[in-house]
Amino acid sequence: MDILHTIKSYLSEILDLDREIITEETYLIRDLGVESIDFLELAVALSGAFQIEVDDEEIFLLDLRLHLETAGVTTDKTALLAEKYPFLDADRIAEILKDLDQGPVLKVKDLVSYVTYQCHVQ
Amino acid sequence: MRLRFAGHAALLLGGTCDLALCLADCMMESGLYPRLTFRNKRGLDRIHTHLGKHTDRYETVYLDLNESGSVDAAVSDMGNHVDYWVDFAHGHFESLVGAGNPEKMARYFAENVSARAQALRQAARMFLKNKFGRLVYVSSAAVERANPGQGFYAASKLASEALYRNLGLELARHDITTVSLRLGYVDAGRGKAYLDKVGNIRSETSSRKSLTTPLTTKEVAETILFYLSESATGFNATAVTLDKGRGAAK
Numbered sequence: 001m002d003i004l005h006t007i008k009s010y011l012s013e014i015l016d017l018d019r020e021i022i023t024e025e026t027y028l029i030r031d032l033g034v035e036s037i038d039f040l041e042l043a044v045a046l047s048g049a050f051q052i053e054v055d056d057e058e059i060f061l062l063d064l065r066l067h068l069e070t071a072g073v074t075t076d077k078t079a080l081l082a083e084k085y086p087f088l089d090a091d092r093i094a095e096i097l098k099d100l101d102q103g104p105v106l107k108v109k110d111l112v113s114y115v116t117y118q119c120h121v122q
Numbered sequence: 123m124r125l126r127f128a129g130h131a132a133l134l135l136g137g138t139c140d141l142a143l144c145l146a147d148c149m150m151e152s153g154l155y156p157r158l159t160f161r162n163k164r165g166l167d168r169i170h171t172h173l174g175k176h177t178d179r180y181e182t183v184y185l186d187l188n189e190s191g192s193v194d195a196a197v198s199d200m201g202n203h204v205d206y207w208v209d210f211a212h213g214h215f216e217s218l219v220g221a222g223n224p225e226k227m228a229r230y231f232a233e234n235v236s237a238r239a240q241a242l243r244q245a246a247r248m249f250l251k252n253k254f255g256r257l258v259y260v261s262s263a264a265v266e267r268a269n270p271g272q273g274f275y276a277a278s279k280l281a282s283e284a285l286y287r288n289l290g291l292e293l294a295r296h297d298i299t300t301v302s303l304r305l306g307y308v309d310a311g312r313g314k315a316y317l318d319k320v321g322n323i324r325s326e327t328s329s330r331k332s333l334t335t336p337l338t339t340k341e342v343a344e345t346i347l348f349y350l351s352e353s354a355t356g357f358n359a360t361a362v363t364l365d366k367g368r369g370a371a372k
Binding site: 037041044045047048 | 246247250251292293295296
């Protein structure tokens with residue numbers, strides 16, 4: 001099953017949007033206005049479609065800023081995020097750290113990474 | 123009026139109590155398929171003793187809210203499809219607030235509030251998948267007017283109501299609704315034991331007789347059935363008191 005295709009289908013269905021406007025680089029909150037109830041519905045849908053356990057906090061990076069804020073000033077933020085979100089690669093973590101000031105950082109490609117990772121782990 | 127139902131499969135948590143057994147009877151009469159939960163063999167035997175004649179029209183399933191994964195297992199047993207969820211499960215703990223045993227207090231809230239929150243998390247995800255659900259939480263009029271000694275019971279009921287209320291609020295757009303039913307004195311279970319102890323309240327002045335007659339299990343079961351039906355889809359994220367007006371009296 002094509003993971004990106006499936007995620008785009010669910011997002012377009014849940015948000016009642018044209019699937020074509022959604023790409024891997026689309027921000028879920030900034031661009032699509034996804035709300036917490038949409039996240040819940042998406043988590044349930046992905047869990048059913050891929051038969052994986054979905055941790056809402058992890059897949060949607062809900063505690064990302066909390067992790068960074070509570071980390072000590074000497075903490076290596078890249079290493080911290082790599083530990084908390086093992087499904088994100090180093091390039092994506094670097095990108096997130098640069099993008100924090102612009103608003104919520106979650107992108108469609110993060111969901112793809114999470115599902116891909118979980119499919120291999122479980 | 124004949125009640126119409128959009129679904130078929132029902133899960134009755136705390137399925138061994140008198141009210142659940144009576145509701146199961148009413149459900150079968152209405153063409154629904156109840157599955158009653160039990161926690162031990164005594165409970166299982168009780169269900170079969172009361173409903174045994176209806177073989178093939180109901181089922182039983184082991185479910186203990188305090189066991190992690192218990193709800194998932196029960197729901198999975200039902201093919202992950204439950205249309206109606208009626209929650210009778212609630213522990214009994216009577217003590218003055220100032221006299222409560224600290225360990226018992228902590229355990230009571232863990233078992234009756236925290237465990238229910240976990241169960242509802244699982245239920246929410248299941249109902250969301252199915253895009254339909256009617257949930258009734260059987261609460262108590264004690265949340266409005268408790269007797270001395272009912273503080274922990276009332277607090278845990280009220281907390282549970284809040285969980286159900288939010289579930290209904292959050293999932294309303296998916297045709298999933300929740301109603302909490304606050305029962306007054308019922309002539310069954312703990313209510314009956316209480317009434318037997320203090321003397322039947324029917325013996326009060328005859329002018330108040332109609333107000334103070336306890337609810338029968340049949341009255342409660344039929345009311346729950348109404349809230350599960352398509353006639354009651356407008357009720358959501360709310361609590362309704364079923365006490366024959368007793369709580370409104372001076």
